[in-house]
Amino acid sequence: xxxxxxxxxxxxxxxxxxxxxxxxxxxxxxxxxxxxxxxxxxxxxxxxxxxxxxxxxxxxxxxxxxxxxxxxxxxxxxxxxxxxx
Amino acid sequence: xxxxxxxxxxxxxxxxxxxxxxxxxxxxxxxxxxxxxxxxxxxxxxxxxxxxxxxxxxxxxxxxxxxxxxxxxxxxxxxxxxxxxxxxxxxxxxxxxxxxxxxxxxxxxxxxxxxxxxxxxxxxxxxxxxxxxxxxxxxxxxxxxxxxxxx
Numbered sequence: 001x002x003x004x005x006x007x008x009x010x011x012x013x014x015x016x017x018x019x020x021x022x023x024x025x026x027x028x029x030x031x032x033x034x035x036x037x038x039x040x041x042x043x044x045x046x047x048x049x050x051x052x053x054x055x056x057x058x059x060x061x062x063x064x065x066x067x068x069x070x071x072x073x074x075x076x077x078x079x080x081x082x083x084x085x
Numbered sequence: 086x087x088x089x090x091x092x093x094x095x096x097x098x099x100x101x102x103x104x105x106x107x108x109x110x111x112x113x114x115x116x117x118x119x120x121x122x123x124x125x126x127x128x129x130x131x132x133x134x135x136x137x138x139x140x141x142x143x144x145x146x147x148x149x150x151x152x153x154x155x156x157x158x159x160x161x162x163x164x165x166x167x168x169x170x171x172x173x174x175x176x177x178x179x180x181x182x183x184x185x186x187x188x189x190x191x192x193x194x195x196x197x198x199x200x201x202x203x204x205x206x207x208x209x210x211x212x213x214x215x216x217x218x219x220x221x222x223x224x225x226x227x228x229x230x231x232x233x234x235x236x
Contacts, residue, residue, distance in 0.1 A: 038163035043212060051197045051212055052112035054220050058144050058183040058194070059113070065092050068145060069129045071188065073152070073224055 089140040092133070093122065103137060104201055107167060110210040111197075116142060119208065121201075131182060134199065149180035152193050152224060158200070160211045168200065168207035177201040181210075183221070189231050192221040 004012060011021035011033075018040060021033040034042050061068075086100045104119045118137035123129070130151055136142035149156045158178055170176055179199040183192045195218035201208040223230055 038161065039167075041164070043214075047196075047212060048111065050220055051194070051210070054183060054194050054197070055110055055112040055144075055181065055210075058181045059142055061092065061143065061145060061184055062186050063184055063188065065123075065133070067188075068131050068184070069123075069126075071129070071131065071191075073130055 088120065088135070088137060090122075090135055090143065091141045092143055093135075096122070098122075102206070104134075104206050104208045106208045106210075108209060110199070111212075113142065121146075134179065134181075145182040145184060146179040146199065147182055147193060149178060149193065149195055149198055152180065153195055153218070153222065153228075156195065156218065158198055158211070159213050159215065159217075160200075161214075164209070164211050165200070168202045168209045169205055170200065170202050172204075175202055175204045177203050182224070189225050191224050193224050194220050195222045196220045 006012065006022045008022050008025050011019050013019050017037050019035040021035075023031040023033045025031075036042060086098060088096050088098050090096060098120050102120055104121065106117050106119060108114060109116045113136075116136050116139060119134050120137060121132060122135050122143075123132040126132075130147050131145050132147070134144045134146045177200070179201065180193045180195055181197075181199065183194070185191070196216065197210050197212045197220065199208060199210045219228070222228055225231060
């Protein structure tokens with residue numbers, strides 16, 4: 001990993017068109033400004049990691065399609081009557 | 086074409102129904118082709134996003150607009166552009182369901198919906214920048230984590 005020291009107001013360039021600036025430093029918190037083309041997606045790492053974790057968890061389906069078919073829900077989580085007959 | 090699946094065995098699907106995800110989905114970036122199974126069967130709110138090439142890989146999905154009143158998708162135009170969305174009318178929005186052993190703890194990922202452009206069958210999971218909707222929305226209790234059951 002490349003490690004660079006930057007002061008408030010300084011920035012780094014990645015490739016030709018991504019600029020990351022240090023906007024402000026308050027104690028342990030750093031505010032970053034990011035200039036990047038629209039097709040470059042920028043996420044907080046923890047959010048992206050959380051989605052990856054959730055997708056992996058979702059790909060493990062411990063119940064059968066028949067069981068899932070039997071689950072009834074209504075809008076906003078109010079369970080529907082399980083048997084209608 | 087014939088499709089080998091873990092949950093449904095060998096099934097026949099129309100090749101024309103293949104959905105193409107140019108970036109895969111986070112955590113499964115190399116998986117590009119999926120099909121939707123069980124969507125026409127109205128008796129269940131859940132259906133399946135099945136990988137074409139990996140029999141064991143499938144996701145249970147549902148309609149987030151049905152799950153959460155007032156739900157909306159807020160993404161940058163650039164994200165929508167990756168699957169060439171030009172008209173919101175042609176977008177099918179799905180939310181991935183996570184099912185643990187105890188189904189009372191089932192959750193739906195409302196933060197990162199899967200968008201499908203129904204005009205060209207391209208798909209993408211988008212991550213909303215704001216945290217209005219949670220990654221784990223507990224479906225059985227309308228959002229919050231169900232209380233633990235005393236043994």
